[in-house]
Amino acid sequence: MNFDSSIYDGFGVTQEDVDAYVYLDIGLYGVDITRISSYLLVQLASAWKHRTLNTYSITDVIQSLEGVRQRARPPKAKPFKGVALSGLWKVHFVNPRFFVRNVYNEWGMFHENTQKFVALCARVAEAERQEPLPLGWQGQLAHEYVIGGYENRARKGKLTGEWLIFGIHEGKNIYLTLCQHSSGPEEDEEIQQALRGLCGSEFPELFSAIAQQGA
Template sequence: MELDPSVMAGFGVSEHDIQSFTELNAGLAGIDTSRLSKFLLVQLTSAWKHRTINTFAITDVIQQLEGRGPNRSSTAKPRPFKHEPLRGLWKVHFFDPRFLMHNISNQWGLPGPESDKFDKLCAHVAAEENENPSTVGWQGRLAHELVIEGYQDRAAKRKLTGEWLIFGVQEQKNVYLALCTHSDGPEQDSEIYNALLSLCGEEFPEVFATVAGGE
């Protein structure tokens, strides 16, 4: 299967770019790239060429899933999708610095008014500053607790989140399909499934034959 040239054009890459990335990128050393979809290689090549994401954040995850090298991941373990139409596929998070603020926001419950974590953090900082004033003031102490301590705590608990690398299993081996943003519900699950089927279905039909949406 050959990808529609418009897909490559949309990501701003050429066949030559993809070949260069695949052959020269150290992150793919020892990896059977025939088990990476052509679409995933387009995504990775685009990220590498346009410097939008550190591709080692993804290739390190692939290396770990292939059992190559130690697992130093600070994200959650790979999990299967539980609900149709994606049931039968797997997801694993990868982390990139551009996701830092989202993780800090989640750590302190900033997305919604129902959490009092940030209020408790501010009260803690104020109490610490009154008892033992710091050279950087309450602002510096709050910034450190909010960002540095928040990040370290989340990483230690393997709660760092980013985007998904979606993969399937074929002949007891992983087949890596695509990078994807998180789904917000069943409607987006269907959109993700339809996109994966369109972009990767002909290339890996056995994977999609076992997926709930393909039954």
């Protein structure tokens, strides 16, 4: 595999690292590597080498979408709705590094007025008033906030992570990149331009088809 050297920038890997990852990692078993972008392979090889992400949480999604393996809860792929990324698809992957984010999401900690957290505190305070715990209310609050919050999120099937972005051309998935969630149209446009720059020459038919859809 011969990649454009610029796609290695900032990832701390070489072509030899990428080749080793592709050869050794069982997470890519049964997957057509030619439909995975060189950039995504660099992202995966970097996570594999530096252990910044559990790559199986990503390749498990790919294998499921490809029909290589079955999951108890299949990944839910959705098309992008915004104009900039129209024609592309996204699917979440969940990783232990997103644990805190999921807990925050469950209690609405990114909102200025989080009524769910207020209600949790009131519930723990009332339980403590009725039957004080030997070691105090702090442990109960921490347990319900962290463990209970994550379990609630998982039970509802709302665990979040980051995006695996892919396109579909001639009925086959073409996997492009891992990406953080965007916060609006401006970031969507930035993602679209980056994808064209990083993957456009590798999959020209896909991006040509997407451009025609948006015309």
